[in-house]
Amino acid sequence: MSTPDRSAELLVIAERVVAMAQPGEQVEAYVSRGLSTEVRVYEGEVEHFVSAQSEGIGIRVIKDGRTGTSYCGTLDPSQIAEVLAEARDNLGYGEPDEWSGLAEPDGVAVVPQSLWDDNLENTPTVRKIELAKLLEKLTLAGDSRVRVDDSNYSDAFGEAAVATTTGIRVAGRENGCYLSVGTLADDGDETQTGFGFAVGRNVDELNLERAAREAVDRATRLLGATKPESRRITVVLDPFVTAQFLGIIGGTLNGESVVKGRSLFAQRIGEAVANPLLTLVDDPTNPLAYTATDIDGEGLAARRNVLIQDGVLQKFVQSTYSARRMGVTPTGNGLRGGYGGSPSAGCLALQIVPGLRSQADIVAGIDDGILIQQVQGLHSGVNAVSGDFSTGAAGLLIKNGTVGAPVREFTIASTLQKMLLDIAEVGGDLEWLPMSATGVSLVIHDVTMSGA
């Protein structure tokens, strides 16, 4: 059975708002609706089952360079009129900015992608519960030292529409599902933690065995971990950690940071900012990416942008505002945090172009190093403006080409600028992760490890 696409209804609501624009006004309406399900299983029973529905509208009005916005969490027509009136009132308090303005159709065609799967829509609730129970069971069967903290199934569908007085009118929908499991491994008095996950457009794509195995391995590998001696060392970032690192790098390659004087890489287009091994692309048009999308938050077609090619900085991601202010073509990177947020420039789906070797082959070539399996505190120890990088970590020491003793309660530190230049190898083990960046094993030289 195929579910009708109801995002067109949202577009009608958005267009109705836009039609109310007064002379001299630019008006944008962003309308969204979503439904998500979350099942949490613990010790074979459903701990909770959450059914979450949300909808809302955000309206931006721009006049004489001044911007006002307002939003509300309902699509009730009487409320929408109030939201428009509020946005109009609010613009009186903004200051004129010559680069303000809504997106305009730029002729870039939407890349067709299948972001919607009817099979997910038709999956019965019982099956979703079974999957979470099965994942818990498979994980527990993996190792007798392992307990499961929680095993979760979640899915979400979302539909959204954007219409503007500048001629944007787009609507779309997407869905996906996700399984995750958190583990605790005990050995005497000691406990270590791990996690595993699986992502898909429908439940048949979810690889439970792999999620269970990784959750067991991550926790048990760290049992017996000690605090390492402080020294400078070569690190191998696990794909999941690399993805987190790329997320931070992506944040610095942002046109808004550049125009507002907060980017490390302003004025450096065309220069070598990373080791030539690094090619970094933002590509939301690849449906394998968890955050793949066909349109950005301002209604422009999402597109593939090469940010760093062979170590050389090529471009920044842009919102309509930052592109106009920098005098460059838009990149389709207006990012929006739901109906309540205003669009700002950001990466949509970062990918590092993979190298050739597996993690095992990479490790085999390292005499003294460390495989970083988890990081902690990236939000508190990394400053994307100054470039200072310092994070808590746990992992496994590498000695003479073999992975060995587990270590924890230490930090790794450098600067973002230096780390990009110190990249020594990009792994071939590309992983599609439930985040806005993909992962590969990444080798970085000369990182300071602080421990005992």
Place this chain on the structure above:
Amino acid sequence: MIDNDILERVLAEGLRTGADFAEVFASDWRGTGVGLDDGKIEQLSTGRNRGAGIRVIAGETTGFAHTADLSEAGLMAAARVAAEAARQGGGGIKVVALTTQPSRIVSPIEIDPSTIGKAAKVDLLRRVDEAARSAGGAISQVSAGYSDGRTRIVIANSDGLVAHDERVRTLLRVSAVANGDAGMQTGFDSLGHTMGFELFDKVQVEDVARAAAGRALTKLKARPAPSGSLPVVIKAGSGGVLFHEACGHGLEADLVAKGASVYKGKVGELVASPLVTLVDDGTMTHEWGAIAIDDEGHPSQYNVLIENGILTDYMWDYLRARKEGRPQSGNGRRQSYKDLPMVRMTNTYVLNGEEDPADIIKDTPNGVYVAHLGGGSVNTATGDFVFGMTEAYLIENGEITEPLREGNLIGNGPQVLRDIDRLGNDFAMGNPGTCGKDGQGVPVGDGQPTLRVKSMTIGGTAS
């Protein structure tokens, strides 16, 4: 917001599939946000979110659904979904009779921010911009945000409780960039209270702006932080997050019950230096984490968690307290009507010690002085936690000397609590925080007097 007779019918609908508990949490939030960046008021935004979350518990299973439709039909539909999700097989008709709890005021509001003109809010940010930029010629960028929000809440449950609350919070955030020979540095400061617009009669926004700018300027001269273990002195009012991470989360009963806390089974045991008495206090008037009632309708409390180093109790919500057959502690909180409540902290702080803070520094031959902290995080099962230092200095020969660049500190909660060897008499609360757990953020406060940890690992790059 919703009449008691409608609430009674909705709760009865929630119990229809054999559940033993049903709850309605309805809220109506209205707020204003203003952003300034790059010398301009970028935009003023106003918003409204209202709706209700309905929770139904049957045995060990919780069903939850929410709706933005507060009509009886909308609430009944959500109750049916939640009840279905928690279906227990049984059934039958249960009657709920509600008794309205007297309302309680922990943080009286003098000036409701929604009665203040938008121009006055915009003006605060203009003052911030000017004060931050005039703090020093090297200040190259300033961004600031003002926000206020007023939430009306009604909570009703099938045990007969119905409670109302109204919460007003007002927040100012300032971030500055300074540009020097060695690149850019940032400084941040914020001011937030469970208070109305009278906040700005009590505190001058220029002071907040200068604090943020001062941090950025100081760091222009900073050298890389050390790498390795050193004594760490933490300034009063800047290190409460250490306790939030080092043990606060580990004392949340839901994590304890799953064996995901290093503090499981440790009640009555010495878990910290005898200098430490740690409290979680939802009743602390006007503090960022203050609440009159928690999000399950239970009055907030002053809860002693650690007394003279001995673990006295965990924090509790309805579900965990019910399982253990003990009272709740007023720590059941949620981000919004769209979320299930969990055990959460409110204002978590360490009581004063006896020492002059100057003596603590003087008695530290070599170490690090942390004057302002960023966020942190913890793995409650291992106890390993980190927090970021956003303003820190070297201590050399008992004196505060050179500023340090940013980095994380890492430690193990139980070890660090035992390693607190000096405690000052200069208690202060810290900046307003947002605590994240399981994807939900709630406002929290923290505080402590100046204290020393005899050894922590500093994650810098200088050997």
